[in-house]
Amino acid sequence: MSIKKVAKLAGVSTATVSRYLNSPEQVKEKTRNKVQAAIRETGYAPNSLARNFRRGKTSLIVVVLPAVGDPFLDKVMRGIWRVADEQGYSILIRDTQANSHEFDEYTDLVFSKQADGILLLASISPFDEAASNRDNERAHPPLVLGLESVSAELSHFPSVRVDNIAAAMDGTDYLIQLGHQRIGFIAGKRDSLLTKDREKGYRKAMRQAKLAVSNDWIVEGEQTIDGARRATRRLLDLEQRPTAIFCANDEMALGAMHEIKNAGLKVPRDISVIGFDDIRYAEIADPPLTTISQPAEEIGERSMRRLCQAIDGSDGDSAPEMLPHNLIVRKSTGKAPG
């Protein structure tokens, strides 16, 4: 009833008030002033529930991410927010740590009009149906994948990321150049495609260098500090322990370094450690962590732009957009011992 009140007070129709709100230039100045006064007097605020309903748009974007509190997301979110602000979207965050991992649970947010689109920054399990329904409208919600590598079922969605395989190869090559031959790998969660790709890159680089990879050298770090610490202990307990460890992300690398030092060993003298992501704690780690950086803010920005395009149907090609990574050499890596 609210716009009506304003209209009545201003002595105009509701249509005019609405126009004043949405395209003031269509309203004569004199009328505009009347409406403005009425709005001020009533303290009227447009009911966005009604507005959204009428427009069929929520102006909400769901960003699905692994965990709030992940320092890497800091910059990514900054990029996302910049574009969201510019385009008039609000951000709804879903954390896969606290929520479900089902693809359909997120796409339903779009189909039920709770959100206009989805920005997926985490690995989730697409329903098998999704693949078969590919031509179905339900399989094509506005959705963009950022950061994450893409499973086959999701490959028809736009995606923005670095080439995790190539990046991990670069990191591994660097260790190999330093003379390391026994290189361990601390992997992420089993369902994370991104860390799987990094593992692939590691394996590929080892293979190309004709270096054997023992199964014992690849341990799961669960993408947490504690998981990485346990993984590191297993690596250290090996009869022939690795002289270098590649961690699928910095969070785990930090845990690994701590555990290595705890065991009375020195980084990089005894063991070199390399991470991935270049989170802000990498630089101030002791020793400062060698890592691979991603253009986080740009990934956020670009994936959000792609999503806006997907929402208003102007999305062009769906080829993955690859951004460059960058090896950052610090002090946690050194020549292989002996």
Add this chain to the structure above:
Amino acid sequence: MSIKKVAKLAGVSTATVSRYLNSPEQVKEKTRNKVQAAIRETGYAPNSLARNFRRGKTSLIVVVLPAVGDPFLDKVMRGIWRVADEQGYSILIRDTQANSHEFDEYTDLVFSKQADGILLLASISPFDEAASNRDNERAHPPLVLGLESVSAELSHFPSVRVDNIAAAMDGTDYLIQLGHQRIGFIAGKRDSLLTKDREKGYRKAMRQAKLAVSNDWIVEGEQTIDGARRATRRLLDLEQRPTAIFCANDEMALGAMHEIKNAGLKVPRDISVIGFDDIRYAEIADPPLTTISQPAEEIGERSMRRLCQAIDGSDGDSAPEMLPHNLIVRKSTGKAPG
């Protein structure tokens, strides 16, 4: 038009479909089956835009926090999410780093029906008007303050937090017990009441111990690693440098430790460092960081519960809810040198 389609297909009225959706027990089983079949066949998903509009409720809560990517928020958000899930709310996140800091900008989200309530986990500047309008309806949106200390203008809102003053006193007392007399303090941002309170606690403890506090010992660390590094350098450059540094949070403590070690000094041999929050990186810092922990998950949970109460009007008293803090002694603090 969608519920109509379903109704038509099922051969019932739209009211029956609606009832099936909202209170199935009121629908005869036979009818229920028909409706269910129709829903399945059409792939119907209720339009929550229309539903929210009709109900006058968004089921959205805005959580205003300083920065996604702050590891401390990890646990807080977990607590919030647990309650939100349970109560059927979705979480809309606003980051003051990327967004405005104005109180009204957030409360407008409620008045314009974009959200049902606000959980404030960050210091923002309330409009001066807010205080004078206190009796006005507009001054009383459902809003709860979590973590943060409360400015006078906001003191009529419920609040859940630790006693930052007392906690900082405990930390400072501990340093004093270790024999430290020249204790520096790295403060947070100027507008952060929470870190201001911690500074107050530090000052109070110093005063009670009859220890002088030089103005040079209190430097601003901007609540970032880099800010803390700059602040630390200033402290180290002092003619008589402090033998201990209290940092208003762990993030800054990590930066401080790095800078101290960079200067060729040892923690805690030359300088003790103590932080606040007990983020997950504190334990694996080198040396592991002595800090004060807050019951983060519980703060999240309780503040969210209070908010739910505020939304449905069942909120009782508005006295701040204080939770206990806990001094965690690790290796970054030791006896004063000399």
Add this chain to the structure above:
DNA sequence: TTGTAAGCGTTATCAA
């Protein structure tokens, strides 16, 4: 137990 129909606040179409 089910159907009819009004109404939520806004926007958009059309006519004036």
Add this chain to the structure above:
DNA sequence: TTGATAACGCTTACAA
């Protein structure tokens, strides 16, 4: 440039 009015999809009295 403005006004009257239908429509958006759903819920909920109220009536049947």
